[in-house]
Amino acid sequence: MDASKDDKEAKAAVPGAPPPLAVPPGGQVGHQSERRSAKRISVLSAPDKLLEPGKSFGITLYELKVLMGNYGRRSVKALYELGGIEVLCARLRTDSAEGLKDTEQLLKLRKEFFGSNQLPTEEPIPFRVFLLEAMKDYVLYMLTFVAALSMVTFIIKSSMGHAGHEWVDGLAIFFCVVATSLTNAVNDYSRHRKFRSLKTRLVHDKEFSVVRNDSAQQIPVEEILVGDVCLLKAGDRIPADGVLIQGTHLTIDESAMTGISDSVKKDERRDVFLLSGTHVMNGIGRMVVTGVGVNSQAGIHLLAEWHEENIFRRHVDATSLAHQSSTVSDHMFPAERPMNENLDHDSYLQKKLSLVAVKISYVATALAVVVTLILILRFTATQYSFNDDRFEVVSFLGYTMHFIFIGVSILLVAIPEGLPMSIAIGLTYTVKQMLKDNCLVRHINACEKMGNATSICCDKTGVLTTNRMAVVQAFISQVPWRTIPQFQLLPKTVGELIVESIAYNCSYISNVIPSDRIGALPSYVGNRTECALLRFSLNLGQDYHSLRKKIPEEDLVHVYPFDSERKMMSTVIQTERGYRVFTKGATEVILAKCSRFHAEDSAVKPMTEKDLKSFLYKVNNPMANDGLRTIAIAYRDFRDKYECWEDEKEVVKDMILLCILGIEDPIRPEAPLAIRQCQEAGVTVRMLTGDNIHTAHAIAVKCGILEKDDNHLVLDSKTFNKRIRGEQGVIDQRLMDKIWPNLRVLARCSSKDKYTLVKGILESNFNNKSEVVAVIGRETRDALVLKRSDIGFGLNMTGTDVTKESCDIILLDDSFGSILKALLWGRNLYDNFCKFLQFQAIISLTAVTLTVACAFTFNNSPFATIQLVYINVSMNLIASMVLATENPNEAIIYRPPYGRNYPIITKKLLVNILGHSMYQMCILFVLVYYGERIFKVPSGRQDSAGDIIPTQHFTIVFNVFALFNLFNLLNCTKINNQRNIFKGFLDNHFLVLVWVSLIIVQFLIVQYGHDIFLTKRLNSQQWQWCLAIAASIFVWHQILLTIQYYYREQLREELDYRAPEVVLEQDRGNYPREENRPREMWSNAINEARIKIRIVNMWKKLVDNKDETEDTQVSKV
Incomplete structure (x- = not known):
């Protein structure tokens, strides 16, 4: 009734309109905003007036643009003035029913004249933009200033004949700045290119249904041309501008173009223009394409936005340029989520870690400044106030720069620049690998x-399921069929009605295309359930194509499209004796609409309540219990024309049941x-x-x-x-x-x-x-x-x-x-991040504590600045790539999910960080303060900043610390308490290559890096001791795991005494089944046995108490 009311309103708006397209000329053109929009489109299209119309077409590109600039009921008026849909198709040299019939040469001519369905894309953001963006960091500015200051100090001291090693420290800091900037820039640039290619794939992999040469086919969206006849169905995104040829209950979401959230009904009386980028929310239809690519309304508005925003300017920062680079793809394939969730933007975890890194940077900077100032003030007070030494510029500059370098050393190891980088690398790698999966x-x-x-x-x-549906069972005229019956065995009238119902009451978009290969399955186009019915018709030996040619889609009287809420579809056709309604849908829904059915002799009998229950419980349910989807087909005849086909409830009732089909969809x-x-x-x-x-x-x-x-x-x-x-x-x-x-x-x-x-x-x-x-x-x-x-x-x-x-x-x-x-890649991403977090936190905590303690005790650091730069580059930047790109292992699948509020740093992770840091600090403190006695070498604890002389003492300290980190890298590859840290080591070729390379580089630095890395060559015995001490980290790791294990066992006993069911959850979260499955099975079995014993004891006590009570009562009696 509502639709009929809308039709009356549409007729009232255009009085005297000849059905279905004509609108009398004259009348209000539109609102002022619409006139401005049309004026803007005309201005943008003005250069097209210079185009000479081709001999093959009766309409120019400029005329199509002006035509499609009309919206709402203005579109009906504009189409009427042009002559109607058939005149438009004729001028476009196409057929509204059979589509384009052009040869390849004519298609090429059509593409040259009207354009292709592609929007222009900008060039990729150049690498230099990402490099400049990566250098915009206050810490890098500070390090660059310190490096420049060290070089100036070196020049001043050299001019006075007191040249030192400041140039090495300055060069090292410069190298650290360049390495960090390049690494961040390369990572952002590669991520940008990767996600850009993914966006391109989202656009180019799309296909759409069109009619060419009188057959429906799927072609890439980019190959759609002006004049193509497109088939529309619910859920489609319209690929180009077009004019509606025929539609049934067609509603379009035009919010992407107009900003209006309400869906718009499209029919021959209200609105006939369809815009690219809008969505079909309901109904079916077909349209003729009138605008593609930059000549569509979406393309015109996009070019206008580009012109207004001037996005082609050359000098732009990377963030805004990255945002603009997504504009084109978003118009072609718009995202429904907020812009900050797009591929080229930071993720939630990245933003969180970046914020954490910034806060840590502030704390590290404050710590470095405070330590530097304290050292300078203490040196000044001690040297010139208490000792009354004569002030010397060279000495003061040397000590001051030395203390500044100590502060810089704290900055280098304390700032976790690898944290956001690791998650960025991990995300890029994960997205790439997930695409392969x-x-x-x-x-x-x-x-x-x-x-x-x-x-x-x-x-x-x-x-x-495979979505390769096929009818495998049927119930026709009260006869069950476990296989496809032969058409000759069916009652003639019933068989013909079933075939007609399938042909007409399935969307004409749905089609079964036989395979060219012998024995191969046919391919399905359109709705798979309808394709199964169409294939059933073909298996009966009946050609549904011939029936559809007799009554083409535009000659259908009315169609009620399938809807998941109604779970049915109906179609009205005209017959020689009147009209006939075919309907199909869920069995219980269709049976509720039926009052009659065909008996075994094809006679129509009334459906009683007993018959209805029989169809449901004896026919439908057994098929359903076999895992089949049941579809019922029914029909109804009208002798006279019905006044209101829009009222589905009145039309689809008192139906006659034809059959119930069981459709199999294999698992x-x-x-x-x-x-x-x-x-x-x-x-x-x-x-x-x-x-x-x-x-x-x-x-x-x-x-x-x-x-x-x-x-x-x-x-x-x-x-x-x-x-x-x-x-x-x-x-x-x-x-x-x-x-x-x-x-x-x-x-x-x-x-x-x-x-x-x-x-x-x-x-x-x-x-x-x-x-x-x-x-x-x-x-x-x-x-x-x-x-x-x-x-x-x-x-x-x-x-x-x-x-x-x-x-x-x-x-x-x-x-x-x-x-x-x-799921595996998502868990692996989080685990890889935790691996790197644990690895870097141990390095930073150990190095900062050692540096600050040594600076306050003997005004020096056991590590030279260049050595910490190497540690920072090799252990943070390179290790982040190694740990962030590890593939998931089998153990991941056997642990429960962390959930939404799971903390980044867990107790288990915190125990590992603190445990390993304390162990390394203890060993390194012993080596710093007693290493010269242990190894019988000159002490490196020199309270002098003039000329730093490399010593074997501090070379041993540096070597042990570096080897500690290299060996601990293997420990950090296993974070779920797996004891065998070498399992799968050889399978990760990248990890093996990097780890062996770093071992070799460490050896070369120690043995041959005297002038640059300020090291002194070690002998074989000293190397053996360094390797043995560093390898002890493996033993300590096993001790930590054992401590945690026994702590959990003690906690398990306490929880087991209180609530055994809690233990299972705790145990399941702490023990990966990969290596502890037998222990877990025994533990669970023991816990279940304890529960059963308690239950038995409880019942036993209850029974004993009951017996005692009865005995007491008997004795009293």
Whole structure:
């Protein structure tokens, strides 16, 4: 009734309009803003007036631009003035039904005349911009100033004949500045290029359905030309400007172009112009393309934005330029999330770590300044006040620069510039590797969140199943068929009606294309369920193409498109005797619409309540229990024309049941194993499907989501909504918390139900660990729940464009196995960061403590500035690349997820950092203060800053510290308490190469770096001692693990006495199953036995007390 009212309003707006396209000339053109918009488009298009119209076309590019500049009902008027849709198609040399029939040469001419469907892209940001941006850091400015000051000091002292080693320190600081800047710039530049290529792939890999040479086909979006006839369906993103030829219930989301959030209805009376970049939210239709690329309205507005913002200016900072570089791709494939979540922006963890690094930098700077000032003041007071020494410029400059270099040394080792870099390298590497595993990341934060995922809500079709649907069972005229029947064995009238219903009541976009290879399966185009029905028609030996040629799509009287809420589709056709309505959909929905059915002799009989129950329980449920999707087909005849085809409820009722078909969608071979591994990883998998509860249960059992004797909840939509709502019909979170933890399957689930469930899980306070939910969607209506979830997965092969643009990660192969890989890479990203955090924190804490202590005790540092520069470059920058690019191992899958609020630095990580730092500090303090006695070498603790003389004493200290870090690098590759730190070492070739290279470089520095690195050659015995002392870090690491293990055992006994079920959770989080599975199994078995013994003892006491009470009562009697 609403649609009829809208039609009347449309007719009233254009009185006297001949149906369906004509509008009388004259009338108001539009609002002032619209006139300004048209004026701007005309100005932008003015140069096209110089184009001479080609001989092959009857309309120019300029005329098309002006035509498409009209919006709303103005579009109907503009099309009427042009002559209507058929005149437009004729002038474009195309056919509204058969599409383009041009040869390759004519297609090339059409492309040259009207342009290609591509938007221009800017050149990549040059490397120099990233380099300049990387150098904009106050710490680097400070280090550069100190380096310059050291060089000036060296020049002054040289002129006075007191040349020292200041030039070495200055050169080392310069090298550190350059190395840090280059590393950051290279990392940002490579990430920019990588994500730029991913954005390009998002654009170029898209295909769209068009009609060419009277056949529907999929072609790349970039190959769409003016004159193409595009087929539109719900979920599509319109690839070019066009004019509507025919549409049914077509609604478009034009917010990307107009900013208006409400969807706009498109039909021949309201609005016939469709704009590129907008989305089809509902209905089906076809349009003829009138504008592509820069000549479309999206292209025109984009060029206007470029001109207004002057984005082609040469001198621009990297941040703004990186933002502008995403403009083109965002117009071609816009993101629905905020701009700061795009690929080329920092992730949440990066921002958090950058903030932490900045704060640490401030603290380190303050510490360095305070230490330097204290040393200078103490030296000045001691030297010139108490000792009354004569002031000498050379000596004062030497000591002052020496103390400044000590402060610089503190800065070099204290500032964690490797932290943000490590996560940036890890993210870039993770995105690249996930792409190889068929996961295309659209929003960078999804990588981090996926590692903490605790729940996955997935659809059945296309994810758990192959989406290669086929009819395998049928119930026709009360005869069950376990295989495809022969058409001759069916009642003639019923068989013909079934074939007609499939041909006309399936979207004309859906098509089955036979394979050229013998024995190969045909390919499906369009909706897979409809393709299964069409293939069933072909298997019956009937050609649906011939029926569609008799009644083409534009001759259909009315179409009620399929909707996931209604779960049915209906089509009205005209027959010789009147009109006929065909409908198909979910069996229980269609049966509720039927009042009659065809008996075995093809006679039509009334459907009684007994017949209805028989169809449901004896036909539908057995098919569903076999895991089949059941589809019922029915029809109804009208002798006279119905007044209002818009009223579906009145039209689709009193139907005659034709058949019930069972459609099989085979389980993906990898799905059961992937689901089992997700469950072992502590991630709950829930299936949210539109199938009935029997089919859903059967599929869940086959996939491993449920066990046969499982006690988990399996609900349908009606029961679910009833159990989560209070008396007022409002969702109660307390009731929701009683349902979702145990829910595994939700059948007959709508997109609204999915949103309700995901929202309830995310807002729940059921446990202390907040849930992190991943959702897999493929339908247009799933866009909202994908945005609400923490991680949204879209399906590349079967998902709609709207879904892909609303998700965070696109599954290129639509496989659940790819989700498991995304989970592994997400966890691996977090673990790799923790590895580097532990490694760098140990170095920084040890070096800073040692440097400050030595500076206060004997006015010197055991490490020269150049040595700390080497430590900073090799151990921080290079190690960050090594640890951030480690691949996931098998142990990751056997630990539970960390959850949303898991801290960055855990107790386990803190114990490792403090334990290793204290051990190294103890050893190094002994070497600094007693090393000359142990190794019988001259002491290096010289209280002089004039000429720093390299000594074997401090060379041993430097060598042990460097080797400590190199050996501890192997310890840090295992952070989950694995004892075998060498497991998988040889499999990581990059780690082996870097580790061996650093060992060789360390040897060369010690033996041959006298003048530059201020070292003195060590003999073989001293090398042996250095290696032995450094290798003791392996033993200490095992001692730390043992201490933590026994502490956990003691904690386990305490918790086991109080609440044994808590121990299982604690134990599961602390012991990876890879190496401790037997111990964990024994521990769990013992805990379960203890629980059972307590229960038995408790019942025994109750029985004994009861017996004593009875005995007492008997004795009293």
